[in-house]
Amino acid sequence: MEEQNKILAYKSPKEHYTADACIVWCFDDRFTGLLEEFVKSRGYKNYDLVKIAGGAKTLASPENEADRLFVLKQIRISINLHGTKHVILMCHEDCGAYGGKASFTSDSEELERINNDLKEADHILKNNLPEDVRVEIIFADFEGISQI
Numbered sequence: 001m002e003e004q005n006k007i008l009a010y011k012s013p014k015e016h017y018t019a020d021a022c023i024v025w026c027f028d029d030r031f032t033g034l035l036e037e038f039v040k041s042r043g044y045k046n047y048d049l050v051k052i053a054g055g056a057k058t059l060a061s062p063e064n065e066a067d068r069l070f071v072l073k074q075i076r077i078s079i080n081l082h083g084t085k086h087v088i089l090m091c092h093e094d095c096g097a098y099g100g101k102a103s104f105t106s107d108s109e110e111l112e113r114i115n116n117d118l119k120e121a122d123h124i125l126k127n128n129l130p131e132d133v134r135v136e137i138i139f140a141d142f143e144g145i146s147q148i
């Protein structure tokens with residue numbers, strides 16, 4: 001093998017794993033701490049993270065159909081490669097993919113729109129994934145996580 005210029009030494013585990021969940025999460029870094037806390041609260045050992053702008057919005061109301069198919073494929077790969085039986089779909093308050101809070105007239109309008117998208121994303125997965133895969137939809141705000 002050709003000599004490589006290693007810029008960081010780190011031992012990653014070589015063992016394969018079964019994923020406790022596949023999590024679709026928005027890449028907004030303000031919610032990264034919440035993701036870590038959520039995963040810790042669930043006691044997950046391994047999870048497959050699909051971290052994309054808008055999170056579950058890309059399944060429910062993508063800018064184009066190819067984006068939806070890409071996310072669906074990522075979830076299917078998690079199921080096939082890591083035996084995932086649980087998919088978690090997240091959307092959050094003040095998400096740039098929706099134009100942020102400024103694009104809604106009220107908090108309740110924002111919440112309603114996002115909840116509708118989460119339900120739509122849930123529906124899409126139930127129609128496209130094996131029956132034994134459980135789907136959970138969650139809403140994140142600056143105070144924590146609510147189950148929808």
Ligand SMILES: [Zn+2]
Nearest residue numbers: 026028095096
């Ligand atoms: Zn977002």
